[in-house]
Amino acid sequence: MLDANHASILANKDQLITKWITVAPADQKLRRKLARTAISLVMPAFFITGLAACNEDNNGINGMGGGIGTGDVSVGSVYSKVNFVPAGSYVHGSFDESAAEIIAFHPASRRSFVVNAQNKKVDVIDLTDINSPTFISSLDVADIGSTVNSVAVHGDIVALAVQANIKTDKGHVVLYNASTLERISSIEVGALPDMVTFTADGNTLLVANEGEPDDDYIIDAEGSVSVINIIDINRPIVKTASFDSYNSQKQSLIDSGVRIFGQKADGSMSSVAEDLEPEYIAVSQDGKTAYVSLQENNAIALIDINSATVTGIKALGAKDHAQVSNELDVSDKDGAIHITTWPIMGMYMPDAIATYSIGKKTYLVTANEGDAREWGNFSEEMRYPKGQVNTGKYDASACHGLDCADKKALGRLAFSSVMGRGNDGLYNTLYSFGARSFSIWDTENMSTPIYDSGSLMEKYIAEKYPNNFNASNDNNGFDNRSDNKGVEPEGVTIGQVGSQTIAFVGLERISSIMAFDVTDPINVKLLGEINTRSFDDAKLSAAHAGTALANADGDLGPEGLTFVSSKNSPSGKPLLLVGFEVSGSSRVFELDFLK
Template sequence: MKTLGLKHGGVKIVAIAALAACATTAVPASAAVVPTPVNYSSDNAAISLAPLDSYDTEIFDSSAAEIVQYVPESQRILTVNAQAGEVDVLDASDPKNLVKEYAINAAGVKSADGSVIPEGAVANSVAVREDGLGVVAVEAPNKTDAGWLVYFNANANAPTIIGAVRVGSLPDMVTITPNGATALVANEGEPAEDYSVDPEGSISVVTLPKTLAANAKGFKGSIAQNQVKTAGFHAFENNVPEGVRIFGGREDATGVKPEFPVSENLEPEYIAVSENGAKAYVSLQEANAVAVVSVNSGQILEILPLGTVDRTEIAMDASDKDKSIGLKTWPVQGFRMPDALGTYKVQGMDYFVTANEGDSRDWAGYSEESRMKDFGKDGIAPVCESVAEEAGLSLKDLRKDENLGRLNLTTAQGLNADGSCYETLYAFGGRGFSIFDPQGNLVFESGSEFEEIVAKAVPEYFNSNHTEAKFDGRSDDKGPEPEGLSLGKIDGRTYAFIGLERVGGVMVYDITNPRDAKFVTYVNNRDFSNNTGDLGPEGLDFVSATDSPTGKPLVVVGNEVSGSTSVFEITVK
C-alpha cells in the first residue's frame, strides 16, 4: 500500500494509492462469528478482543437488534428488537452459545395513567437495575404521541411485566442512576413528516420502586404516574447559548410559530449519568449540544454547545468518487452531533465522552441536507468564492465529484451576513470521538484517526456501508459513523469501546488520561467478501470480569442491520 504525500494549491493531501472498487451486493446477511474477523492493534496494545458467539434473529436490515444490556444475576443479555416491538431475552451463561429464552412484549399492558399500550408500539431502549428491575422505553405507534416506561423482572424465567407509566413523546433511550433510585428517559420528540405536529423534547425523571422481591409477580412496591417528573427546556426559550443549533422547526416548515419553539426544536437522544448519580448528560444530536440535568431537582441546568471539527486542519475523505483513500483537508467544519455518551471520573472531576455520529433533519416538511454541488440550485444560495480560494481551487473544480461536490452539507447554517452565499460549509458528524470536561471544554479529539485506522485495517473496504460491502461508499456522508459507546475499567485503566455503524466493528481507546487518549485495538466481526457477520453496530454494553460468566471482561454489541447480538471476550495481554 503506497502512501503519497501531495499538495494541490492550498489543500494539503494525504492519500493512499487508488484501489480497485470492491463491492458485495446487499443480500440478507448471515450473522455468526466469521472465519477471520478484522483485527488491527497498536504495537503496545494492553488488551485484545475476540468474538465468542453471535445470536442471529435472521431478520436483515429491520432493526431487529439494537440496544443491549447484560444482566449479571441471571447471566442474560437483553436485546431490543425494534422490528418486533419487543425485548429478546438471551441466555448468556455460556457466551459461546447464546440461546433465546423468551421475549418481552408490552402490548396490552395498562399504564398507571389509565392508558393501555397498543399493538404496534415500539421498544427503543432497555436498562436493568442491580436487583433485576428492568425498564423499557416504548414508543407509541404514532411517534408524536406520548410513550411509556414499562417495568419488568429481568431475572424471571418467563415474561413478567409489572406495570408502566406514561412519559414523553418518542422515548428513545432509558438509563438508571448508579444508586438504582431513578430512571431517566430521553424523549426525543421528533416531528411528524409534514410538521403538522412537533412535540417538545424532554427528559422524564422517574422515581423507581425501592425493591424487587420474590412474590407472585416478582415485585414489591407501587407504581404511580406521580413518580414521573418532566425536565423540559422552557427556561431556554430566550436563553439559548451561542453555538447550539436551533433551526428547522414548525415555523421554517409550515410558517406556524409555536409557543415554545426552542423546546420543540431540541431532541434528547442519549443519557449518561455521572458516577455519583447527581448529574446526567443528555445528547441533543441535531442541535450539536449536550444538556446537563440535575437528577435530584429534575431540572435542566445548562446546555453545552459542542463545537466543530475543523477540516482545514483535520483531514477526511470527502468523496465516494475519488477512487482512492483520499484523506485531505478541506474548507469544511464538521458538527460533532453525538449519539451515545459516556461519563467517568478522573481525580474528582467528571468527564463526558461523545461518539460523534452526526445526524440531520430530513423530513418531508423540511430538509437541511444538500450536496455541495447543488448549492446555487433550487433556491439554495451558492458557495462564496472565498471558500474555493481557501481550498486553492476554482468553484468549478471544488464542485467536482472527486473533490467536495458530493459531500452532504447543511443549508441551515453558514450564510454570509447578507445571505447571498455560504461563507462556511458545515458537514454532519465528527467521524471520531471526543472527550469534554464538565463545563463542556474539549480536552481530546480523535480527529481523523478512525478513518486512518480503517484505511490500514481493511483498505479494500475503507468507509464501506453496512448493507453493502463497498469501497469508499460512505465518504461523501459521515464516513465510519461512530454511534454506540460503552466505557469500562480493566486493571485500573478506563477504556472506551466505540461502535462504527457503517464499516462496522469496535474501536477501543485507553482514555485513562482524558487529555491523551490512545488507540488500543480495532476488531470487526464482518466478512466483507460475502457481507456476512455483524453489520451496523448500534448499542454496546461493557461487562466487567466480576460480572462475566467467563471471568473475563466482555463487550456485548447489538447490530441493527444483521439483526445479531454478539459477544466479544477481552483478554489482557
C-alpha cells in the same frame, strides 16, 4: 471518613487538576504531566467507588461512567493491547430490519436483553455459555405501545422505553423483573422515549423523550427528560425536566451555536422545547447531574436530577477539517483513498455518550455520528451549493487544485443548508454532519473537547481495510460512505479494567469496534479493533435476499454496546456485548487484555 494524610493528598490532587484546566490546550506536554501527577497521587490513596459498581448492574450501555479505580487499583496504565475474541452470536431477525439494537445484561441470571425493533419486543438471551447464546423468550409490550426503543438493567429490574402507537403521543417506561420476566408496572413519560438509564444507585430512572415531529411535520412534539424515582418500585414518582423555560431564550441559544430552526408544514416555527430532541443520557458519578445529547441540535443539555430541571444547554460547535490531524475523505467518486484537509467544518452532533470520573472531575465521551434533519417536505441536507459560496474562500487553492464543486473534491459531500450562510446569501462556511471521531469533554467547560480522535479512525480503516475503505453496513463497496459521515461513530460505552478506563466505540458503517485507553483523557491510546464481517458480496446478497441468515456476511451495523466486568462475566473474563442492527445479530466478544 478520610484520615488527614489522605485528605491532604486529595487537596493536592484537586489543586493540580485546577491548574491543569487553566493550562492552554496547546501546551499538551505540561497538561499530560499535571494529569498524570494528579492520578498518581489519588489512586494509591484510597479506593474510589467506581465503574465496577455500575458494571455489576450493567449500566455501561446506558451512558454510565465510573471512577478511576476499584479494589485492584495500580498506579498508571497496565495494558497496552486488547484482543477481541468473537464468542457466540444470536440472529434475532431479518437483514436490515433493526432486529438487534440496544443490549443490556443481567449478571444474576446471565441473560442479555436485546431490543428487537423488527418484532417490537425485547428478546431475552441466555449467555451462560457465551459461545452458544440461547433464546429464552421475548418481552412483549404490544398492549402498551408500538415498539421498544431502549432497555436498561439495574439489580433485578429491567426498564423498557416504549413509544406510543402515535409517536407524538406520550410514551411509557415498562418495568420487568429480570429473573422471573414478570411485568411490574408501566409508567407514562414524554413523547418518543428513545433511551432509558438508571442512576448508579438504582433509585432513579432517566428517560430521554426525543419528541420528534410526525412524518408530515404537522405536529412537533416537545422534547423532555423524565426523572422517575423508583425507591418504591410499586409507587414510582415521575418528574419532567422540560425545556419550556428556554422558549423565551431562543435567539440567545441560536447565537451560542445551538441549532434551532424547525419549521412545521404550516410555516410556523417550532419552539425551543419542540425543536430540542434528547437522544441519549449519561450520568455523573455522584448521581446528581445528567448529560443529555441533543444530536440534531449539536448540543448537550445539563439536568439537575434531584429537582428534575434543565440547568444549561451547551452548544458543541464544530471541528476544523482544514487542520492537520482532522483530515477526511470527502468523495465517493474519486476511486481512491484520499484523506486530506478540506476547508470545511464538521459538526460533532453525538449520538451515544458516556461519562467517567477522575477524582471529582467528570468527563463526557461522545460518539460524533452526525444527523441531518429531514421531516415532511423539509430536508436540510444539500450537496455543494455551487454559485452560492464565498469564492474567495472556496477556490482551487483551497481544494487541492480542483474546483471545489468537483465531485472529486467537495461536490459529493453532504452539507447543512441552514448553517454558515451570511446576510449576502453566500455560504462563508460549509458545515458537514458528524466529526468522524470520538471526543472527550471536561464537563466543567464544554467549549471545546480536551481530546478528539481527529482522523485516526478513518486512517486506521484505510490501512487495515483498503479494499473496503468506508464501506457501508449494507454495501461492501469501496469508498461508499466517504461523502456522508465516513465510518460514522455511533455507539460508545465505558469499561473499567484494573486501573484503566476503556472506551469502546462502534463504527456504524464499516462495522468495527475500537477500544481506547482514556485513563488519561489528554493522552488517549488505541488498544485494539475488531471487525467480524467477511466483505463477501455473495454472502451479503444472500442475506439481502433472505436466502441466508442476516449475518451471513458477518455482524453489520453496531448500534448498542455494553461492557461486562470479569466479576460479572459468565466466562470469568471481561466481555463486550454488541447489538448489530443491519445483520440483526447480537454478538459476545471476550476481551483479552495484554501488557
